Amino acid sequence: MNSEELKRLPVTLVTGASMGIGRALAEAFARKGHHLLLVARSGDLLEALAEELREGYGGRVFCCASDLAEHNGPERVFRFAAQHDLAVRILVNCAGISRAGVFSDLPFHDLDTIVSVNVIASAKLIRLFLPEMLAERKGTVINMASLGGAQGVPGLALYSATKSFMITLTEALHAELDGTGINVIAVCPGFVDTGFLEKAQHGRHGIKLPVYAVSLVVRAVLRSLEKPRMLVYPTLLDFFLVFLQRFASRKTAVRISGFFAAAKGNR
Numbered sequence: 001m002n003s004e005e006l007k008r009l010p011v012t013l014v015t016g017a018s019m020g021i022g023r024a025l026a027e028a029f030a031r032k033g034h035h036l037l038l039v040a041r042s043g044d045l046l047e048a049l050a051e052e053l054r055e056g057y058g059g060r061v062f063c064c065a066s067d068l069a070e071h072n073g074p075e076r077v078f079r080f081a082a083q084h085d086l087a088v089r090i091l092v093n094c095a096g097i098s099r100a101g102v103f104s105d106l107p108f109h110d111l112d113t114i115v116s117v118n119v120i121a122s123a124k125l126i127r128l129f130l131p132e133m134l135a136e137r138k139g140t141v142i143n144m145a146s147l148g149g150a151q152g153v154p155g156l157a158l159y160s161a162t163k164s165f166m167i168t169l170t171e172a173l174h175a176e177l178d179g180t181g182i183n184v185i186a187v188c189p190g191f192v193d194t195g196f197l198e199k200a201q202h203g204r205h206g207i208k209l210p211v212y213a214v215s216l217v218v219r220a221v222l223r224s225l226e227k228p229r230m231l232v233y234p235t236l237l238d239f240f241l242v243f244l245q246r247f248a249s250r251k252t253a254v255r256i257s258g259f260f261a262a263a264k265g266n267r
């Protein structure tokens with residue numbers, strides 16, 4: 001390590017840190033003594049959380065308000081880290097959005113936004129920060145995927161496709177980076193109790209699976225850092241739902257996932 005690298009502050013970067021799972025992860029990392037770089041659009045929420053975490057845990061917390069749907073959103077985050085001499089050791093790609101309903105009704109503009117945030121921004125952030133991790137021979141990338149990425153989900157067609165992308169990207173990078181000191185992990189939660197479903201206009205009443213607490217996702221992520229695994233399922237039920245697919249046809253798995261998710265709306 002040269003002297004230039006020595007003076008840089010190692011941080012954990014969490015996208016989508018203003019609320020929900022990202023916010024809970026940021027708090028858990030702060031409690032464990034990590035310095036943080038928080039990213040989301042809502043700068044005011046990030047600053048309020050940063051203040052809380054600095055006071056509560058004493059670490060350094062930086063905020064970068066950036067719209068990851070914008071073409072230059074990820075580059076802005078990368079430049080911010082460079083300008084503040086931050087070395088990103090853990091990258092958590094948690095920002096994500098969804099829109100429930102049949103694909104033919106999906107507002108056209110949402111196609112761009114969902115793919116930009118869930119897919120492009122995550123891939124760009126990995127590509128931007130990976131060379132530094134490789135140079136240090138140390139680092140972890142945590143991609144927030146979903147159980148919905150294990151197969152297509154009718155009513156969540158585009159969203160489930162973006163989460164499949166996160167899973168296959170993780171799998172390929174995990175193998176590419178074997179022996180480099182860098183871990184790549186995809187976390188695949190089922191339904192989690194945040195504001196995410198309401199924003200996606202995904203009514204909870206029809207969902208046939210438990211909508212579980214954020215703390216279960218946080219626990220699974222922290223465990224995955226201690227015992228690295230490629231794919232992480234926060235609950236046993238999540239694991240079994242994917243495992244059982246081995247005994248069904250792909251078409252059946254898709255139909256069942258559509259039944260559980262109940263996201264097709266009234267059509």
Ligand SMILES: NC(=O)c1ccc[n+]([C@@H]2O[C@H](COP(=O)([O-])OP(=O)(O)OC[C@H]3O[C@@H](n4cnc5c(N)ncnc54)[C@H](OP(=O)(O)O)[C@@H]3O)[C@@H](O)[C@H]2O)c1
Nearest residue numbers: 016018019020021040041042068069095096191192194196
């Ligand atoms: N909740 C679930 O049931 C569930 C299940 C499986 C997987 N997941 C995945 O878990 C992740 C977090 O979900 P959550 O439940 O915590 O959702 P959430 O509470 O709605 O939080 C989403 C986060 O993403 C950020 N975000 C959204 N659009 C953005 C943009 N254009 N640029 C930058 N940041 C943006 C939001 O911040 P701003 O609005 O401030 O920008 C917010 O911090 C997502 O990737 C989601 O797909 C969720």
